[in-house]
Amino acid sequence: MTNSAQLHPIGEIARKCGIDEEYLIPHGKYVAKIDLSILQANKHKPNGKLVLVTAITPTPLGEGKTVNTIGLSEGLNYIGKKAIACIRQPSLGPVFGVKGGAAGGGQAEVLPMETLNLHLTGDIHAITAAHDLASAALDARLYHEEHLGDEFTAQTGLKRLNIDKNRIIWKRVIDHNDRALRAITVGVGGGLNGVERKEGFEITAASELMAILALANDLHDMRKRIGQVILAYNLDGDVITAEDLEVAGAMTVLLKNAINPNIMQTVENTPVLIHAGPFANIAHGNSSVIADRIALPLADYVVTEAGFGSDMGMEKFFNIKYRQSGIAPSCVVLVATVRSLKSNSGEYNIKPGQPLPKAISESNVELLSIGAANLGWHIKNAKSYGLPVIVAINRFPHDSAEELTFLQHYAIEQGAFACEISEVFMQGGKGAKALSHHIVNACEQASDIALPYQNSDKLSDKIQKMAHKYGANKANLSAQALNDIQVIEQLKLDHLPLCIAKTPMSISADPNLKNVPTDFDIDISHLAVSAGAGFIRVYAGNIMTMPGLGTNPAYRHIDIDDKGNIVGLS
Known part of the structure; x- marks a missing residue:
């Protein structure tokens, strides 16, 4: 569907949203980074409205949160507003493991899709390098202090850190799903190989550096935050930070270019800022503060996406990102699908790759009415933060009119500001026309952010x-x-x-x-x-920070032909 899309040079896309060429760092014809000096240039401009997209409890079927984030930005442009989307960068782990891509889809997709899904401008690799530099520095310091003993200070002029090898909490990272690396032993054999100890890997998106990149205000703030990272404890139980190890400066150098957000475009040439990719369980699961701050003075509306459901990424937007940045959404869009709500009913054990039960794939209002309770909970949860909530029903071809009508009435009964059917996958911005008008109206409502606790609470x-x-x-x-x-x-x-x-x-x-x-x-x-x-x-429970590959990984279907065309990504 996107093969016929007419891509514009990235300079044209940037100018469309008010970014002059002097702030662009080109990476080919259709991708560029944005220099942070634009923040100072636009600091006196009024901000547009921020629209936060979240979802019901996710299922293996998918809810279309990214598709609707991109589609809503297209929809707002379609009705004559100036809109920009801000999303996270895909990790190679899920791309090759489960999803096969994370650029949206259909007429609501970021292009070039292959570029977005495969490396982009190397930000995630930079985080991997910076993170693992700290790991290498830790093990090197541990080795030298143990090898030299009391002579360490005399020979180096450095104070001994006395690292407790059993309390090193900074694991290594790699941007692939590799369960074999969850628990390993390093320094095997000791001697010149270093100090033997238990270690493990996490996926790069789980690195604290990824969360820092997404929350930092500027380069200075990022450098300060990296210095505060706790890497290990010493034998007296005191923390050892990246600053103590004197590696924070070098780590920041590796992230010097990564701090600049990336700009791309949708099928309909709507500008999209792509930056950072933190998990929404052990981190806050939102794109960067910097990307939001660049986009808000340039647009009437900025549409951004939070990871997983309203109890995960949306909750963390308010409790972490909002508390630190002061950036507040004006409304929440809650994405749901008929089939996912049926799956959330609990009547069936839905697993990836298995055929759907007929009751889920066929019209079944009774089953939907059971699963709709999950939608009701998320509406109330999102409203509890003090904002109007719009429900977007991401439509699939087999959804019946009876089911869609039921959900629309149910959402309003549960307190939604509005509920509309989204057809952005097939129609792009036109398929979000009604939703976009509701967003405009919702953003004009008076709101007051309500948080569930104060930082000063015990x-x-x-x-x-x-x-x-x-x-x-x-x-x-x-x-x-x-x-x-x-x-x-x-x-x-x-x-x-x-x-x-x-x-x-x-x-x-x-x-x-x-x-x-x-x-x-x-x-x-x-x-x-x-x-x-x-x-x-x-x-709360066993949280996996290094995913594994399933029995039918996405990489099996990804290939390249003799002309260099990539197939299997979506």
């Missing part, structure tokens, strides 16, 4: 408040979690906001509890601090 109280927000009876804190709270309080970092690391597959912390769970507790295993990013990770 750390344990913050955790309980968030557990109650998910509908839990209480949060059960393990002995390790209680100890972690004590350590965080001693470090005087307990004022930081929470990043609840839980499954995205349920409103609760148990992926098996579908729809709207009731009468449950949330078990908190441990806490950790992302001191540079500026939040506390609260782990």
Whole structure:
């Protein structure tokens, strides 16, 4: 469908939204980076409205959140408004493992799609290099201090860090799904190979540097944050930071170009800023503060997307990104599909790659009415932050008129400001015309952001408040979690906001509890601090930071022909 799209040179796309050529750093004909000096040039311009796109509880079927983020930016342009989209950069792990691409689709896609999905301008590789430089520096320092012993200071002039090899918390990263690297041993054999110790890998999107890139205000702020990153503890139990290791400056150098957002275009030539790609479980799951700040003075409306459902990326937008940046959305768009709500009913165990039960693929209002409770919960959850909520029903060809009508009435009954059918995949901006008019109206409503806790609240109280927000009876804190709270309080970092690391597959912390769970507790295993990013990770369950490849990985279907055309990406 996108093969016939007429791409414009990126300079034309930039000028279309008010970015002069002097602020562009070209990367070929259709991609450029944006120099941060544009922030100073536009600092006196009024900001447009920010539209935050989220979704119901995700299922293996997909809800079309990225498609609708891109489609809504096209739709706002279609009705005569000036709009820009801001999205995260895809990770190679999901691209080759599950999704086969993350650029949207149909008439609501970022182009060139292959460029977006494969490396783009190398930002994720820069994060990998910067992150692993710190790992190499840690192991080198550990080796030299152990090898030289008391002579270390005399020979180097450096103070001994006395790294506790059993409390190095900075794992290595790679941008692929590779379960074999989750738990490894480094320095095998000791001696010249270094100090033997247990280690592991995370996927690059899980790196704290990714979260820092997305939350930093500028290069100076990023350098400061990287210096504050906690890499390990010493034998006395004190933290060792990247600044202590004297590696923070070099890490920042590797990210010097990555801090500049990327600009591309949609099928309909709408400008899209693409920057950062943090997870929405152990990080905040949103594109960068810098991209938002560049886009807002240039547009009437900026449409951005938060990862997973409203209990994940949207919640973290408010509790982390908004608290740190002050950037507030004017409305929330909640994406849902008929088939995903049926799947959320809990009546069936839907798994990727397996045929759908007939009750899900055929018209079934009764089943839909059960699963719709999940939509109702997310509407109320999004509204609790003080903003109007618009429901976008991402339409599929087999959705019946009866089902769509039921959902529209149900959404309004549950408190949605509006509910419209989205047909952006097939029609692009035209398919979001009605939705776009509702967005304009919703953004004019008076709003006041309401947060579930204050930063000054006691750390344990913050955790309980968030557990109650998910509908839990209480949060059960393990002995390790209680100890972690004590350590965080001693470090005087307990004022930081929470990043609840839980499954995205349920409103609760148990992926098996579908729809709207009731009468449950949330078990908190441990806490950790992302001191540079500026939040506390609260782990509810076993959170995977290095995905594995499934039995039918997406890479099997990705190839290239003799003319260099890539197939299998979407």
